[in-house]
Amino acid sequence: MPTNFIPIVGIAFLLIVFLMIFLTMVPVGLWITAFFSGVKVKISTLIGMRLRRVVPSRIVNPLIKATKAGLSLDADTLEAHYLAGGNVNTVVDALIAAQRANIELEFERAAAIDLAGRNVLEAVQVSVNPKVIETPQISAVAMNGIEVIAKAKVTVRANIDRLIGGAGEETIIARVGEGIVTTVGSARSHTEVLENPDSISQTVLSKGLDSGTAFEILSIDIADVDVGRNIGAKLQTDQAEADKRIAQAKAEERRAMAVAKEQEMLAEVRSMRAKVVEAESQVPLAMAEALKTGKLGVMDYYNMMNVKADTEMRDSISNLGADKESKGSDSK
Incomplete structure (x- = not known):
């Protein structure tokens, strides 16, 4: 090498x-x-x-x-x-x-x-090349309480001069939805909207919804219109149900107050009965004290007992007659 x-x-x-x-x-x-x-x-x-x-x-x-x-x-x-x-x-x-x-x-x-x-x-x-923005289903209620569900297609063109600082597609969709709700809400009947859906697009388009956005709205077309629920009837039903619950609550409150009053009166009756029993228990003691002190004679005592026995006998006889009459009416 x-x-x-x-x-x-x-x-x-x-x-x-x-x-x-x-x-x-x-x-x-x-x-x-x-x-x-x-x-x-x-x-x-x-x-x-x-x-x-x-x-x-x-x-x-x-x-x-x-x-x-x-x-x-x-x-x-x-x-x-x-x-x-x-x-x-x-x-x-x-x-x-x-x-x-x-x-x-x-x-x-x-x-x-x-x-x-x-x-x-x-x-x-x-x-x-203008772009088509499709809105979701927008629900609105006419004056007669019928719900109208609409879907719109918005044709927009970009505005380059307002592209910086201008709002986007979400703002366009929100404004169009707001315009549809306002237009349908001002209609007297849902049939007016169904007969002339183009009135919605014309009214919404005249509001200048593209102001402050990065787009210029060329047209708004109603793609679909459907009839939804009867919101007015539902609201009335809900209000009636609410009134019914309020009335039931007030009735329950009155019933509770009546029960409480009844219990209070029963307590007062029991208290009065207790006082009567207590007073009756004092009668034999008072009679014994009267006999002892000479304020009540023996003959007076026997006369009083005879009157009492006679009264009890009369009461029993009257009760027996009442029982016979009641049995006779039952047999008839």
């Missing part, structure tokens, strides 16, 4: 490593593509993109596309938008689409729309 073979191999290895590092840092193929596409990009610019952690292809390829479309853009402008977190390719596609559709759209506005979180390319496409 020649003595100078090892140094030659080492030099070749270093050259290969250097070439690999050079090709990694300098996208020569991308530079050649840009050069033959008519885009003037310096090698130092591509190296600077690498050092700034910018993928050169995400700047150069959109720049080539813009140049071929006749747009006047430069690499620094696109790189600044990329570093700001924007989607350079989408912005360039939107600018090309706007140019083809004769829509005035500058790069600054397109970049602002993109950084605001909106899809600027979709906005340009919707501006050229």
